[in-house]
Amino acid sequence: MNDPPGVRPDPAMRLLGLYDEALPRVYGYLLARSGSAAVAEEVTAEAFLAAVAACRKPDPPPLTVGWLIGVARHKLVDHWRAVGRDRQRVEPLADHDPGCDPWDVQLDITVAHQVLATLSYPHRAVLTLRYLDGLSVAEVGSCLDRTTHATEALLTRAKRAFRSAYEGKEGTR
Known part of the structure; x- marks a missing residue:
């Protein structure tokens, strides 16, 4: 289906084509490293939201499973940082x-x-x-x-x- 003249398609729609292949691999990557299904699910969602935002930028990155796993790695590190900051407020480091x-x-x-x-x-x-x-x-x-x-x-x-x-x-x- 062609878009009407002057209407630019949403570049994040390209991500939809990769979603079925990438989701189990990104989730599996995160589950193996976090050891928690809840954390893996949360960070997987954050990674895909970040990917959608990146796709909507003027110069979107190349969409590959490897790139998505890289985004997921950064999101997992962000998660660990946030939890670590919360924990440091409560527990002194041994x-x-x-x-x-x-x-x-x-x-x-x-x-x-x-x-x-x-x-x-x-x-x-x-x-x-x-x-x-x-x-x-x-x-x-x-x-x-x-x-x-x-x-x-x-x-x-x-x-x-x-x-x-x-x-x-x-x-x-």
Whole structure:
């Protein structure tokens, strides 16, 4: 169907054609990283709303599933930041004892996911982006609006927190 002369079609309609293919992949990406269906659903919705807004800009980005997953990654980081800010107002951050690097051992994937869900949001974000998404420390820092040195320090604290929680969880099995 042709549009009447002078009427410009809504560029966000192009997103509709990609929706059926992209939705399960974006949701699956978020579910695997958040460990929560509720969070994955909420962030998936936010990602698609952001995609619609981006499509309506004068120079819209190329619409691909990869681009949508990138939008979803940024929205998940935004979610973790918001929750982390809320949590920091209520709970002081725990100081963890230093330990050896937990990435040098084989991990029980189920226990690892459970432990990851118990960590503070900044720790969960840095570990997820670095080790699940495979981003470099500099790329993680960019996602979290931190310098490389600050990201390295956060990653060190997150590893220690993970190790401590993982060993405690493993001892209860």
